[in-house]
Amino acid sequence: MKKVISxxxxxxxxxxxxxxxxxxxxxxxxxxxxxxxxKGKGGCDLAVRIDGKSYxxxxxxxxxxxxxxxxxxxxxxxRKAEVVGEIKGDRFVASxxxxxxxxxxxxxxxxxx
Numbered sequence: 213m214k215k216v217i218s219x220x221x222x223x224x225x226x227x228x229x230x231x232x233x234x235x236x237x238x239x240x241x242x243x244x245x246x247x248x249x250x251k252g253k254g255g256c257d258l259a260v261r262i263d264g265k266s267y268x269x270x271x272x273x274x275x276x277x278x279x280x281x282x283x284x285x286x287x288x289x290x291r292k293a294e295v296v297g298e299i300k301g302d303r304f305v306a307s308x309x310x311x312x313x314x315x316x317x318x319x320x321x322x323x324x325x
Contacts, residue, residue: 234298234307237262241293241311243286244268256280256287260295260304267299271306284314 244250244259248266258274259266280286292315296308 234296236294236296236308238292238312239295240290241269241286241295241309242290243274243280246287247290258286260293261290262299262304267302267304269304269306269309271297272309277309277311289314 240261242248242259242261243256244252244266245256248259248261250257250259250266250268252268256274258269258272258277260269261267274280274286278285281288283289284291292312294308294310294312295304295306297304297306299305
């Protein structure tokens with residue numbers, strides 16, 4: 213009987229642990245103020261958009277991902293990022309943030325010949 217209970221407890225612990233682990237997801241990332249129209253403190257701050265809602269990011273900084281004011285920077289463009297983290301209140305707390313390369317656009321896309 214003790215073995216059955218021990219196995220059951222182990223199974224429950226593994227199940228609970230698996231559910232709490234944040235998942236990796238691809239999100240839109242940009243300057244909250246410049247691109248997402250968010251209000252907040254002055255200056256430019258990194259934000260992500262998840263399911264249509266924007267969140268300022270904790271755990272990384274807008275300046276850690278290149279020149280924010282470059283043509284492909286966060287203040288000029290909305291980029292894609294691979295993130296792991298969770299929403300806490302009105303902020304996204306990132307445990308991992310990887311900016312994805314700019315997608316190449318096909319110049320002939322959408323044109324009929």
